[in-house]
Structure formats: C-alpha cells, structure tokens
Amino acid sequence: MASRRTTPLKDYSLGTHHCSVEVRMEKLAMVPFFANLSEKELKKVNRKFSAHHFSAGEPIYYQNEKITRLRVVVHGAVQLVRHTLEGKDILLDMLQPGEYFGNPSAERRQTHEETAAAHTDACILSISMIDFRSLLENYSEVALSVLDITADRLRKSREHIRHLTTLPVKKRVAHILKMLCDKFGEGSRNGRLIQIPLTRKNLADMTGTSTETVSRAISDFQQQDIVETGRRWIAITDSRKLSEIADG
Amino acid sequence: MASRRTTPLKDYSLGTHHCSVEVRMEKLAMVPFFANLSEKELKKVNRKFSAHHFSAGEPIYYQNEKITRLRVVVHGAVQLVRHTLEGKDILLDMLQPGEYFGNPSAERRQTHEETAAAHTDACILSISMIDFRSLLENYSEVALSVLDITADRLRKSREHIRHLTTLPVKKRVAHILKMLCDKFGEGSRNGRLIQIPLTRKNLADMTGTSTETVSRAISDFQQQDIVETGRRWIAITDSRKLSEIADG
DNA sequence: CGGTCTGTTGAAGGATTTCAACACTCGTGG
DNA sequence: CCACGAGTGTTGAAATCCTTCAACAGACCG
Numbered sequence: 001m002a003s004r005r006t007t008p009l010k011d012y013s014l015g016t017h018h019c020s021v022e023v024r025m026e027k028l029a030m031v032p033f034f035a036n037l038s039e040k041e042l043k044k045v046n047r048k049f050s051a052h053h054f055s056a057g058e059p060i061y062y063q064n065e066k067i068t069r070l071r072v073v074v075h076g077a078v079q080l081v082r083h084t085l086e087g088k089d090i091l092l093d094m095l096q097p098g099e100y101f102g103n104p105s106a107e108r109r110q111t112h113e114e115t116a117a118a119h120t121d122a123c124i125l126s127i128s129m130i131d132f133r134s135l136l137e138n139y140s141e142v143a144l145s146v147l148d149i150t151a152d153r154l155r156k157s158r159e160h161i162r163h164l165t166t167l168p169v170k171k172r173v174a175h176i177l178k179m180l181c182d183k184f185g186e187g188s189r190n191g192r193l194i195q196i197p198l199t200r201k202n203l204a205d206m207t208g209t210s211t212e213t214v215s216r217a218i219s220d221f222q223q224q225d226i227v228e229t230g231r232r233w234i235a236i237t238d239s240r241k242l243s244e245i246a247d248g
Numbered sequence: 249m250a251s252r253r254t255t256p257l258k259d260y261s262l263g264t265h266h267c268s269v270e271v272r273m274e275k276l277a278m279v280p281f282f283a284n285l286s287e288k289e290l291k292k293v294n295r296k297f298s299a300h301h302f303s304a305g306e307p308i309y310y311q312n313e314k315i316t317r318l319r320v321v322v323h324g325a326v327q328l329v330r331h332t333l334e335g336k337d338i339l340l341d342m343l344q345p346g347e348y349f350g351n352p353s354a355e356r357r358q359t360h361e362e363t364a365a366a367h368t369d370a371c372i373l374s375i376s377m378i379d380f381r382s383l384l385e386n387y388s389e390v391a392l393s394v395l396d397i398t399a400d401r402l403r404k405s406r407e408h409i410r411h412l413t414t415l416p417v418k419k420r421v422a423h424i425l426k427m428l429c430d431k432f433g434e435g436s437r438n439g440r441l442i443q444i445p446l447t448r449k450n451l452a453d454m455t456g457t458s459t460e461t462v463s464r465a466i467s468d469f470q471q472q473d474i475v476e477t478g479r480r481w482i483a484i485t486d487s488r489k490l491s492e493i494a495d496g
Numbered sequence: 497c498g499g500t501c502t503g504t505t506g507a508a509g510g511a512t513t514t515c516a517a518c519a520c521t522c523g524t525g526g
Numbered sequence: 527c528c529a530c531g532a533g534t535g536t537t538g539a540a541a542t543c544c545t546t547c548a549a550c551a552g553a554c555c556g
Contacts, residue, residue, distance in 0.1 A: 006554080082406065086414045092406055103403075105396040113403055136392055143391045144384055148353040150398045155351075155361055157405040158330065158340055164412045165456030166336045169544070200503060208413030210545060215504055231502060231553055254522080417512070448535060458513060463536055479521055479534065 007233050008193055012056070012076050012120035019051045019074065019123055027074040028125065030098045033145035045135065049125045054118035063115045067106040069126040073097050076122030077184075077196045081205070082114045091205035093153075094119065094196065096183065104132070104146050119196060164208055172207040173217040174246035177227065181236045191228060191237030199232055221245075255481050256441055260304070260324050260368035267299045267322065267371055275322040276373065278346040281393035293383065297373040302366035311363045315354040317374040321345050324370030325432075325444045329453070330362045339453035341401075342367065342444065344431065352380070352394050367444060412456055420455040421465040422494035425475065429484045439476060439485030447480055469493075 019027075028034055028046055037045065051074070054060055060071065063083055078095040092114055095101055101116055106129050118124075127135075136143040163172050177194075185192035200211040200218070207214065218234075221227045226242050228235045236242060267275075276282050276294055285293065299322070302308055308319065311331055326343040340362055343349055349364055354377050366372075375383075384391040411420050425442075433440035448459040448466075455462065466482070469475045474486045474493070484490060 082410055084410060084414045088414045090410055090413055092409075103399055105392070105399040107396055113406065133392075136395075137388045140385045140388055140391060143388060143395065144353070144381075147384075147391065147395045147398060148355055150395060150402060151351055151353040154398060154402045154405060157402060157409065158361065161340075161405065161408060161412065161456075162330055162332060162338055164409065165338055166332045166334045199501090208409075211503080212505085212546080213544065219504070229503095447533090459535080460514080460537085461512065467536070477535095 007197070007230065008235070009197055009233050010195060012122075021046075024049070024051060024074070024125065027097065028072070031072050031100065032098065032149060033100075033142045036141050036145075037139070041139075048127050048131045048135070050127075052124050052126065054122045054124060056118055056120050056122075058118050060116040060118060060124060061102065061112055063113065064111050066110055067103055067112055067129060069128055070100060070102045070104055070132045071116070071124050071126040072100050074123040074125055077119040078116055078122055078124070079119040079202075080114045080116055089205045090208070091202055094180075094183070100146075100149070102126075104136075104150065169207065169209050169213050170217045170220070171246055172209070173203065173214055174221075174242050176203060176206050177221075177234065177236060178239070178242055178246055180234075181239065185236070191235040192239070193233065193235040197232040198234060255445070255478065256483070257445055257481050258443060260370075269294075272297070272299060272322070272373065275345065276320070279320050279348065280346065280397060281348075281390045284389050284393075285387070289387075296375050296379045296383075298375075300372050300374065302370045302372060304366055304368050304370075306366045308364040308366060308372060309350065309360055311361065312359050314358055315351055315360055315377060317376055318348060318350045318352055318380045319364070319372050319374040320348050322371040322373055325367040326364055326370055326372070327367040327450075328362045328364055337453045338456070339450060342428075342431075348394075348397070350374075352384075352398065417455065417457050417461050418465045418468070419494055420457070421451065421462055422469075422490050424451060424454050425469075425482065425484060426487070426490060426494055428482075429487065433484070439483040440487070441481065441483040445480040446482060 025042060025046055028049065029037075029042060034042060034045060049072075054076075056076075060078065073095050074097055076097070078099075078101060080092040080095070080101060082090040082092055084090065093101075102112070136146065163175055167175070180194050180196075180198070181192050184195045186195045187193050200214045203218075204211045204214045218227065218229060221242070222229060224238075224241065226236070226238045226245070228237050273290060273294055276297065277285075277290060282290060282293060297320075302324075304324075308326065321343050322345055324345070326347075326349060328340040328343070328349060330338040330340055332338065341349075350360070384394065411423055415423070428442045428444075428446070429440050432443045434443045435441050448462045451466075452459045452462045466475060466477060469490070470477060472486075472489065474484070474489045476483045476485050
C-alpha cells in the first residue's frame with residue numbers, strides 16, 4: 001500500500017481493520033445526540049447499529065435511492081454531493097467522525113436528495129429508519145439534539161446562499177478555506193493544514209465555480225503568502241489576511 | 249382605507265380586527281406540528297401563546313436580535329430577509345398562515361440570523377422559547393413534526409443552492425414563479441394568480457439577481473404569453489411553458 | 497518511465513451587473 | 527377631483543466578472 005506518499009496529510013487507509021465493540025461504543029458516544037445517554041442505554045442503542053467499511057471514492061448511497069437507514073461517520077471523511085442534469089456537481093457537505101447523514105425525517109420524501117460517498121477510506125455505522133424513529137420517540141433529548149443539529153445545518157445552508165448571491169468568487173473561496181480550516185485544520189507550525197485531500201474540483205463544487213477560477217484564486221492567495229498548497233492538500237499560513245479577503 | 253384598489257389581489261388589511269379565542273384555536277390546530285394534539289391538549293397549549301398584529305412592512309424581529317420567542321403566522325404573509333453588508337438583501341422565505349418562524353432550537357446561537365417583517369398586514373401568535381422547549385420535551389410527536397419541517401426547509405434551501413450555482417437567471421426566475429404559484433396560487437380563469445403583492449425587488453432578492461434582470465426575464469415571459477403582470481401582482485397563464493423554461 | 501489525474505495559465509466569449517434615463521401607477525394632498 | 531410625487535417597472539448600452547476552450551506542466555502510481 002501507499003509507501004511513497006509525499007503529501008503532508010495523514011494516511012486514512014483502513015487496511016483490514018475491523019471496528020471492535022469498544023471502538024463502536026466510544027464512537028457512538030461521540031455522536032452529539034447520543035452524548036447524554038447513560039452507558040446502559042448506549043449499549044442498547046449500539047445493538048441496533050451495524051458497521052460497514054468503504055474505500056476512498058466508494059459510494060455509500062445514491063441520489064434518488066430509497067431512504068432506508070440513518071448513518072454515522074466513525075472513521076474517515078464522507079462527502080455529500082448533489083448531481084445535476086447540467087453536469088455540474090455541488091458538494092453540499094464534508095462530514096467528520098461523529099456526524100450523521102441520510103435524512104433523519106424520512107417520512108414522506110422517500111428518496112435521498114444527494115449521493116454520499118467515502119471521501120477517504122471510511123467506517124460507517126448505520127441504523128434502520130424504523131429503529132431510529134422509535135429511538136427519537138423514546139428519548140426526547142435525542143430528538144431535540146437532532147433537531148438542533150438539523151437547524152444548524154439549515155443555518156449554514158442559508159449562510160452559503162448568502163455567499164453565493166452576494167460575494168465574488170475570490171471571497172467565496174476564502175470563506176470556504178476558513179470554514180475547512182476550522183473544521184479540519186490541524187497543526188500550527190507551518191500554518192494549519194486541512195486534514196482531508198481536496199482537489200480544485202472539490203473546492204469548485206463547494207463554491208459554485210469552475211476549477212480554473214478556483215485555481216486562479218488560490219494562485220493569488222499563494223503569491224500573497226496566505227496559503228501553501230500542493231497536489232490535493234492546502235495549508236493556511238496567514239488566517240488573518242484570509243479573513244480580511246473573506247470579509248473585507 | 250384603500251377604496252380605489254386596482255390590483256386583482258385580495259385585501260389583506262386587518263382593520264381593528266382582534267383574534268377571538270375560537271379563531272386562535274382553529275389556527276393553532278392548522279399548524280402542522282399541533283395537528284395531532286387532542287382538543288384538550290390544544291387548549292392547554294393555546295394558553296401559552298399570545299397574539300400580536302403587524303401592519304404591512306412592520307418588522308416583527310430584527311437580524312442579530314436575541315431569540316426569545318417562537319412565532320406562528322395566523323393571518324397574512326411574513327417575509328424572512330437576510331440583510332448583508334454589501335447592501336444586497338436575500339429573501340429567504342415567504343410564510344403563510346400555519347407556518348412557524350424564529351429558530352426552534354435557540355440553545356446556543358442566541359440571535360436571529362434574519363429579519364422577519366409583516367409582508368402584508370398580519371396576525372402572529374408567539375410562545376416563549378422556554379415554554380416551547382418544554383412542549384417539545386413533553387410531546388414527542390410535536391418534536392418529530394418540527395424536525396420534519398426543519399429537515400424539509402433544509403432540503404428546500406439546498407435546492408435553492410443548486411439553482412443558484414447551476415442555472416442562468418431566466419430559469420431561476422421561472423423556478424421561483426412556479427414555487428410561488430404552488431404555494432400562493434389562486435383561481436384558474438385567467439391563469440393562477442399569486443396571492444401576495446410582490447415587487448421586482450422581492451423577486452430579485454429571491455433569485456439572487458438585480459431588479460433589472462428580473463424585469464427583463466418577466467418581460468420576456470409576458471411576450472411569450474406565459475405570465476400576466478402588473479404593479480405588484482403576477483399571474484401564471486401558461487404553467488406548462490413555464491415548466492419547460494425552468495427545466496428545459 | 498509512461499500514462500493518467502491534477503493543477504496552471506492565457507485568451508476569447510458570454511451572461512449579468514451597473515449606470516442611466518424614462519414610463520407608468522397609485523394614493524395623497526391641494 | 528385633479529395633479530403631483532414617490533415608488534415601481536422598463537429598456538438600452540457599457541463595463542465586468544466569470545466561464546469556457548485550449549494548451550501545457552507537474553505529480554503520482556503502477
């Protein structure tokens with residue numbers, strides 16, 4: 001496997017790893033809406049979940065597919081992509097361990113609005129919608145927590161709309177880099193490194209532009225010593241200047 | 249008051265109207281997340297709500313203001329607007345009787361992300377966040393219903409993002425007109441009339457463009473006999489052709 | 497070491513914004 | 527009751543940002 005790696009990023013590959021019961025419990029406890037459950041309750045919940053591994057790039061479910069399960073990221077990163085007839089993709093979200101995906105309220109709208117795929121090698125826990133709904137009915141604190149997270153995602157989505165309709169591309173790219181840095185940033189020596197492999201296409205699909213335009217924006221940032229970048233990796237070296245560009 | 253009205257729209261003015269208890273109960277029962285409560289429970293819930301009237305254009309709460317209450321539209325239309333530093337407004341949503349507004353999960357994020365204003369004369373019921381949260385805790389069916397509605401708004405928001413990033417202005421305007429027609433459309437003789445007064449600026453703020461561009465798009469639709477329009481009103485006369493433009 | 501995927505850069509073309517001037521409508525006040 | 531003015535809608539032309547097309551350079555993998 002990858003032996004001559006040159007990127008500064010961590011290796012996310014799973015190999016033949018299999019999630020032990022202990023790891024699963026630990027990860028489930030990390031999920032924000034299970035945080036307040038007792039260990040006994042958590043064990044009960046844990047039995048309803050099953051685990052699956054996905055290789056980088058492998059799809060987890062497809063757009064328009066029937067919704068049957070709710071999923072939680074345990075290891076790796078998951079991307080939610082909306083494909084369009086125009087052939088332009090939209091990267092709706094990048095998920096970290098602890099985050100859920102797959103519509104939690106799959107009552108009427110029975111199909112997924114987006115495709116979920118493992119962005120890196122990933123380990124995913126999933127629970128049937130029926131079990132999840134009964135869980136929500138029985139534990140009001142879990143339901144309220146899921147509501148809070150969903151409301152926060154709505155807030156972020158509207159923030160994104162604000163950026164798309166009022167900001168020029170360069171500012172949008174700056175905002176996305178800041179956001180990614182907050183969520184995935186690691187280290188502080190030569191600036192904060194964004195700990196997921198991202199192509200110019202990924203960034204373009206997040207900001208709603210073309211790869212070329214993103215490339216030009218980032219080239220500009222690089223000349224101003226705001227970021228450092230290579231193939232599939234970016235580090236922010238001057239977050240102050242980046243903020244100035246984003247908000248100025 | 250308005251005596252020489254020439255628009256084809258209904259008169260939304262309230263005059264000295266005051267909501268009777270019966271009207272309030274009826275309206276509360278219309279709210280999707282109270283739909284399943286018994287009359288007795290509904291009466292209990294009703295006591296927690298207070299009613300207020302707003303004239304057209306009057307603000308209900310301001311962006312960045314502290315969140316203290318959750319509100320429900322009883323009469324009239326309410327607009328949710330996000331103001332930006334660039335001076336460009338974004339019309340996030342237009343609400344009908346029965347719809348709630350004001351973040352239902354006001355736990356950490358303590359301030360409103362948008363300004364709410366009465367678009368027409370409006371009657372609004374409101375409940376304190378504390379009472380609302382305890383309501384969610386005690387009635388799991390209400391909590392699940394609120395979750396469903398929030399998840400659906402997230403879906404719509406992402407759909408909007410899709411339109412903003414992949415479609416040219418003309419198609420976006422067509423989509424918004426279709427949406428407004430589905431939500432506010434009335435009658436069928438000379439086409440479906442959108443039953444709220446809308447300016448070109450309102451439409452521009454919904455589609456993320458300028459008033460001039462919206463005007464050009466609608467002029468074009470009018471020449472193709474797809475819509476009929478006047479000052480602050482629009483009717484769709486050929487929804488099939490409109491759909492073709494939106495999706496073609 | 498070659499092929500493929502990824503990233504860069506230039507230049508032309510296009511869609512939309514912006515600036516500007518004008519027309520129309522409504523309702524208020526003379 | 528009419529006229530005027532503010533708010534609203536329309537249209538043209540120039541300027542601009544971004545996309546698209548194209549060619550190439552560099553990195554990674556087997």
